[in-house]
Amino acid sequence: MAYKYIDNYREQGARKKLVEVLRKKGIEDENVLTAIGSMQRHYFFDETFWNQAYKDIAFPIGAGQTISQPYTVAYQTELLHIRKDDKVLEIGTGCGYQTCILMKLGAKVYTIERQKTLYEHTKQVLPYLGYKPNFFLGDGSRGIAGHAPYNKIIVTAGAPTVPEELLKQLAIGGIIVIPVGDESQQKMVTILKTGEHDYEKHVLDTFRFVPLKGENAW
Structure with missing residues (x-):
């Protein structure tokens, strides 16, 4: 597999340009921008499509899923306000790019994926790249109760x-970031848990995600 994981000046330069694009679009958290700028997004693409890896676009990864647009990854991550050693539940592992960004910020990630082919692929690839989150296969809409509570929860569908x-x-004191809406578009929602049954909710910008499937979703 090693032949695939080459990071040369072309890719490094493309990442710098991507970071500037995200900064101009309003991403302000320098830790998030640094993580994006140091994460080899092309590793999550077939070599045929490496020229697409640092464009600010989503891209198909198989099983009806996509690798999220870098702006979307940065936007959700910024809203989480990740602190070192935060225990983070990620709903929708996908290819693992978002997982790696969270881990670069120092999070301890518990990530769940319902698509078995994606789960098996990502569980193999991420440790090879040096990232070892806690992987789970199952219905993300139900969370992972056995390892709760979490400081942060991110939903990527x-x-x-x-x-x-x-x-x-x-x-x-924890935060959940989740896109909520119909199957064509959603509003990004953040919820701060201020008490056992008390929440502070904010509805933000419009996005378009693949639908969250499961018992508590579509």
Whole structure:
């Protein structure tokens, strides 16, 4: 596999340009920008499509899923306010790019994927790249109750509502970032858990994600 993982001046330069694009689009957290700028996104693409890796676009990764647009990754990550050693639940592992960004920021990541082919591929690739999150195969809309509570929860698929099960698994003082809407477009929603049954909710910009599938979703 090693032949694939080459990072030369061309890719490094493309990442610098991508960071400037994200900065101009409003991403302000320098830690997030540094993580994006140091993460080899082309590793998650077939070599045939490396020229697409540092464009600010989503791209198909198989199983009806996509690798998210870098701006979307940066936007959601910035909203999480990751601190070192935060325990983070990621709903929708996908190819693992978002997972790696979270880990670069010092998070301890528990990530769940419902598509078995993606799960098996990513579980093999990420450790090879030096990233070892806690992988789970299953229904992300139910969370991973056995390892709760979490300081942060990020959902990388569009949900019809905020699953109650995820709110229960969020620690007091914790944040969940989730796109909520119909299957064509969603509003990014952040929820701060201020007490056992108390929440502070903010509805932000419009995005388009693949739908969240599961018992507490579509």
